[in-house]
Amino acid sequence: MTSSLPVTDALTDAEIRGIRADFPILQTEVNGHPLVYLDSGATAQRPLAVLDVEREFLTTLNSAVHRGAHTLAAEATEVFEDARSTLAGFIGADDDELVWTSNATEAINLVAYAFSNASAGRGGAAAERFRLGEGDEIVTTEMEHHANLIPWQELAARTGATLRVIPLDDDGALRLDEAAHLITERTKIVAITHVSNVLGVINPVEQVIARAHEVGALVLLDACQSAPHLPIDVKQLEVDFAVLSGHKMLGPTGIGALYGRRELLEAMPPFLTGGSMITTVTTTEAEYLPPPQRFEAGTQRVSQAVALAAAIRYLDGVGMPRIAAHEAHLGARLVDGLTAIDGVRVLGASIELSRVGLASFDIPGIHSHDVGQFLDDRGIAVRVGHHCAQPLHRRLGVTASTRASTYLYSTDDEIDAFLDGVAATIDFFGVRS
Incomplete structure (x- = not known):
């Protein structure tokens, strides 16, 4: 995958932990699990400084x-x-x-x-x-x-x-x-x-x-x-x-x-x-x-x-170049991790362009709403549907998709939890090829 983004240092684990401490909602639980918020492409969370x-x-x-x-x-x-x-x-x-x-x-x-x-x-x-x-x-x-x-x-x-x-x-x-x-x-x-x-x-x-x-x-x-x-x-x-x-x-x-x-x-x-x-x-x-x-x-x-x-x-204060580098890393992990799961189609995975920390995917045989509900049971928040982009979905031959989107406060561990959840979804619905 080619990149046109400037080379810069991504955020360190310690910096991300410090950032996450500024977002009270990220410390909460959903359905008995720590919240994994991967819907920032729809609405980002707000730090205490903004509130x-x-x-x-x-x-x-x-x-x-x-x-x-x-x-x-x-x-x-x-x-x-x-x-x-x-x-x-x-x-x-x-x-x-x-x-x-x-x-x-x-x-x-x-x-x-x-x-x-x-x-x-x-x-x-x-x-x-x-x-x-x-x-x-x-x-x-x-x-x-x-x-x-x-x-x-x-x-x-x-x-x-x-x-x-x-x-x-x-x-x-x-x-x-x-x-x-x-x-x-x-x-x-x-x-x-x-x-x-x-x-x-x-x-x-x-x-x-x-x-x-x-x-x-x-x-x-x-x-x-x-x-x-x-x-x-x-x-x-x-x-x-x-x-x-x-x-x-x-x-x-x-x-x-x-x-x-x-x-x-x-x-x-x-x-x-x-x-x-x-x-x-x-x-x-x-x-x-x-x-x-x-x-x-x-x-x-x-x-x-x-x-x-x-x-x-x-x-x-965090630095936009460093945020971009962090998200480029997370975006690559999302695409690579999803692509490695048998039965998952990542939309646009083969496009040779730089990307932000966002990926959408389809699992033939499982509706995106069912994927989203299964992940939500594990405390993982994603977006499902056509994401107000029906012509794009129609061109790619799907009616809906599941989207995971990250931000400066997202972590590798959250990506791992998400990928484990997607794999478990396929096992639960029994559609793995």
Whole structure:
């Protein structure tokens, strides 16, 4: 398996034990067994540092931001904007290029609806570059999470544009040769995932980005499964938009973010409208604030943003390169261990790309829900189903799979317990070939 990740020291056993001590939930038992939490790809656990920061904010500074003139509101606003700076710096963006959203799904919809509004004539001349109509094309891939597929389906339906999909090969890897043909002068935007939430592979997005920019198309990167696990720099990647979700990176639910290049955000018409995103309002029209506030209508997710900033500081304290090295080790152990079990098919196992600590598998003859329930009886938490990626599963000839996903707090012993559990599942159901 080839690797494009920088060589760096992984976390030591002692460091991982210290990290685990910061996560109270990891000390609990489930069904009489120590919890083995291998569902961080869905929702990561939160360290005490994050829980404490949000509680401290709520008990000492809780107030509406950007509104009140009193001391509490001013201090809350400062902390809220500091959180924006923290997250922006984490991904290599400028502060005014980072828009708070409820989650990554909302962030993608924000961009899609901005294109839709521009196509309806909103935004004036500055928004013309986002206008779509018949003859224009949107390109995404066959491996996308539904959140990075359905908004583009709907945008195509509203505007008359055509949606093109980069296919996968039989192993599940992106057909980059097809991408070069599908991305043409008719393409207005390319939406692609950085890391597959099913396969765990780190896609060679640089090639797709370069092709998109060659023909003048914009690029939206789904970084939900990369930002928590890899060092990323949106400026270095040269993406136009990127989205991420706080609850996958040690932060709370209900908070996500959109990165957009400043000149694009300045030209985009807003998606959600109402209070807090305006300068002047009459009964017939409104003028909007510059970004990022232009896209932050209504009361914001203040304590969640503050807690997410604490999560970013925690990740920075450990070191993203070392987290990536730790997960690359765990990902290899997952794939190698599962592949060695007779009767298990690991999705994407033969793809020659670097991966994060995530693997999905199928056991012919056992439904993934039964696999998940059997493992849960042993205290092992995994994800089952289609993982909001039905087209990918359909391409690989399965309806569902079982997914194990790790994070900085996961251990080799947990991988061993998981692999033993999978082998025991096959023995229990009697499907070993």
